[in-house]
Amino acid sequence: MNLPIYLDNNATTPMDPRVLEAMIPYFTQKFGNAASRNHSFGWVAEEAVDYAREQVAKLIGASEKEIIFTSGATEADNLAIKGVFEMYKDKGNHIITAVTEHKAVLDTCKHVEKLGARVTYLPVKADGLIDLAELEAAMTPETILISIMYGNNEIGVIQPVKEISAIAHKHGALFMTDATQAVGKIPVDVNADGIDLLACSAHKIYGPKGVGALYVRRKGPRVKVTAQMDGGGHERGMRSGTLNVPGIVGFGKAAELCYQEMESEAKRLSAMRDRLQSSLLELEESYVNGNQEHRLPHVANISFKYVEGEGLMMAMKDLAVSSGSACTSASLEPSYVLKSLGLSDDLAHSSIRYGLGRFTTDEDIDYAIDVTKKAVNHLRELSPLWEMFKEGLDLSKIEWAEH
Amino acid sequence: MAYSDKVIDHYTNPRNVGTLDKSSAKVGTGLVGAPECGDVMRLQIQVDDNNVITDAKFKTFGCGSAIASSSLATEWLKGKSIDDAMKIDNMDIVEELSLPPVKIHCSVLAEDAIKAAINDYRVKNGMAPIEAAKTHH
Numbered sequence: 388m389n390l391p392i393y394l395d396n397n398a399t400t401p402m403d404p405r406v407l408e409a410m411i412p413y414f415t416q417k418f419g420n421a422a423s424r425n426h427s428f429g430w431v432a433e434e435a436v437d438y439a440r441e442q443v444a445k446l447i448g449a450s451e452k453e454i455i456f457t458s459g460a461t462e463a464d465n466l467a468i469k470g471v472f473e474m475y476k477d478k479g480n481h482i483i484t485a486v487t488e489h490k491a492v493l494d495t496c497k498h499v500e501k502l503g504a505r506v507t508y509l510p511v512k513a514d515g516l517i518d519l520a521e522l523e524a525a526m527t528p529e530t531i532l533i534s535i536m537y538g539n540n541e542i543g544v545i546q547p548v549k550e551i552s553a554i555a556h557k558h559g560a561l562f563m564t565d566a567t568q569a570v571g572k573i574p575v576d577v578n579a580d581g582i583d584l585l586a587c588s589a590h591k592i593y594g595p596k597g598v599g600a601l602y603v604r605r606k607g608p609r610v611k612v613t614a615q616m617d618g619g620g621h622e623r624g625m626r627s628g629t630l631n632v633p634g635i636v637g638f639g640k641a642a643e644l645c646y647q648e649m650e651s652e653a654k655r656l657s658a659m660r661d662r663l664q665s666s667l668l669e670l671e672e673s674y675v676n677g678n679q680e681h682r683l684p685h686v687a688n689i690s691f692k693y694v695e696g697e698g699l700m701m702a703m704k705d706l707a708v709s710s711g712s713a714c715t716s717a718s719l720e721p722s723y724v725l726k727s728l729g730l731s732d733d734l735a736h737s738s739i740r741y742g743l744g745r746f747t748t749d750e751d752i753d754y755a756i757d758v759t760k761k762a763v764n765h766l767r768e769l770s771p772l773w774e775m776f777k778e779g780l781d782l783s784k785i786e787w788a789e790h
Numbered sequence: 791m792a793y794s795d796k797v798i799d800h801y802t803n804p805r806n807v808g809t810l811d812k813s814s815a816k817v818g819t820g821l822v823g824a825p826e827c828g829d830v831m832r833l834q835i836q837v838d839d840n841n842v843i844t845d846a847k848f849k850t851f852g853c854g855s856a857i858a859s860s861s862l863a864t865e866w867l868k869g870k871s872i873d874d875a876m877k878i879d880n881m882d883i884v885e886e887l888s889l890p891p892v893k894i895h896c897s898v899l900a901e902d903a904i905k906a907a908i909n910d911y912r913v914k915n916g917m918a919p920i921e922a923a924k925t926h927h
Binding site: 695721732733769771774 | 804807809826832849850852853854856
C-alpha cells in the first residue's frame with residue numbers, strides 16, 4: 388500500500404494508464420487540426436475525434452452526432468442552460484433546478500436570471516431527493532427547461548431522472564441533467580432516461596482534465612442551443628474552437644473502458660464502500676448523509692458528530708478525502724448541499740466525503756477505517772462538545788456566543 | 791493550503807488538554823464560539839492567591855488552527871498574572887503560528903476565550919469584569 392491514500396474520486400480521478408497510452412501519439416506525430424480538411428494530418432485527427440465521439444456516445448446510449456465536445460462539464464452546463472434560454476426564450480422564460488445542484492448549474496441559472504429568466508430552485512427532502520409532486524406543481528406554461536443533476540457530487544444521491552423527464556415532456560419542457568458524477572459509474576441511457584441535454588466530464592472517469600461533452604438530442608425533439616463561444620463553427624456550430632484532439636481521444640478511451648468495466652466495477656466499489664460505511668458507523672454518533680438506496684456506488688458522506696471536518700482531515704494526513712466543513716472554503720459557510728438536507732450546521736461541519744475509485748483497494752479501505760476511527764476518537768478527546776454530550780448536557784439548550 | 795510547522799506541532803501534540811473544576815472559585819472558565827460556526831473553545835485557568843495563573847487547560851472543537859491557537863494560549867497563560875494575560879492579543883497568536891488570513895478568526899476566538907476565562911474568575915472573586923477594549927473584525 389502506498390501512502391497517501393486517495394479517496395477523493397468525486398473531485399477528480401487519476402488518469403488510467405490505458406487512456407494516457409491512447410493519447411500520446413496525438414501530441415506529437417498525430418498533431419493535426421481536426422478541422423483541416425485538405426491534408427492527411429487533419430484527416431487523421433478528425434478520424435480520431437470521430438471515433439472518440441462514438442465511444443462517448445455509446446457510454447450514454449446516444450448517437451455520435453449528438454455529442455458536442457467542450458472544455459469540461461462546467462462549460463457543458465453553461466452551454467446547455469444559457470444556450471437553451473437564448474434559443475427558446477420566446478417560448479417561455481421559466482427554468483426549474485434544485486438547490487443541491489453543482490455551482491456550474493446554480494451560478495449559470497443566476498446568470499440567466501439577470502437576462503430575464505425566472506428560475507425555480509426546488510428544495511430537496513431530507514434524503515437529498517427532490518419531491519416529484521413539488522416539481523410537477525412548479526411547472527408552468529412558461530417552463531422551457533428542467534435542469535436536475537443525475538448523481539450528486541457531495542452525497543452521491545441519484546435523482547429519479549426518468550420520472551423528472553416524463554414531467555418535463557408532459558409540459559413541453561426540455562430536460563437537462565448534469566451527469567458528471569454518474570456517467571461511467573452507473574448505467575446512463577439518454578433514451579431510456581428521456582434526457583434532452585446531458586453534461587459530463589472526462590476527468591471524473593479516469594480521463595484527462597480539460598475535456599467534457601454536452602449531449603444535445605437530435606431527434607424527438609430536435610434540441611438546439613445557441614452557441615456561447617463564437618468562431619469557426621466547430622461542433623455543428625454549437626461550440627467553436629479548435630478541438631482538443633489528445634484530450635478528446637483520452638475522453639473516448641476513458642468512456643470505452645467505463646463501458647466495458649462499469650458493471651463489475653460498480654459491484655466492487657459498492658462492496659468496499661459498504662464495508663467502509665458500516666465500519667465507520669460503529670463509531671458512536673456517526674450518521675450517513677443522503678439517501679442510501681438511490682446512491683452512486685462509490686460514495687459515502689458521513690458526519691461524525693462533535694468533531695469538526697477540517698480538523699479531522701488534518702488528523703488523517705495520509706488520507707485524501709473532502710469535507711463539507713466551512714473551514715475548507717474561504718466563505719466559512721458549511722456545505723450548502725448538506726444544509727439543504729436540513730442538516731444542522733454542526734453536523735454539516737462534521738462531515739467527511741469518501742469517494743472511492745478504480746484504483747482503490749481493500750487495503751486502502753482498511754487504512755481509511757483505521758485512521759478515521761483513530762482520528763475521530765482523538766479529536767473527541769479534545770472536543771468540549773463531546774465532553775458535554777457525555778455529561779448528558781443538551782447542546783441545543785446552551786446559549787452560544789456566536790461570532 | 792499547507793499548515794505551518796507550529797500549527798502542526800500544536801495540533802499533533804496539543805498542550806494542556808483537559809478539564810479543571812469549573813465550580814472552584816479559583817478556576818475561571820471561558821466557553822466561546824458556537825457549534826454552528828464550526829468552532830467551540832473552552833479555556834480554563836487556575837489562579838492562585840496572588841492572581842497568578844498556575845494552570846491552564848483547554849478543549850476545542852474546530853479546525854487545526856483553532857486547536858493550535860487554544861493550545862498555544864494555554865502555554866502562554868501559565869505563570870502570567872491575570873492582568874498580563876488580559877493583554878494577550880490575537881495578532882500575537884497569528885504571528886506565532888503564522889496563521890493565514892482565513893484563519894485569523896481562530897486567533898480571535900482564542901483571545902475571546904482567554905478574556906472570558908479571566909472575567910469568569912474575576913466575577914467569582916468579587917471583581918468587576920473587564921470589557922474588551924477593542925472590537926474584532
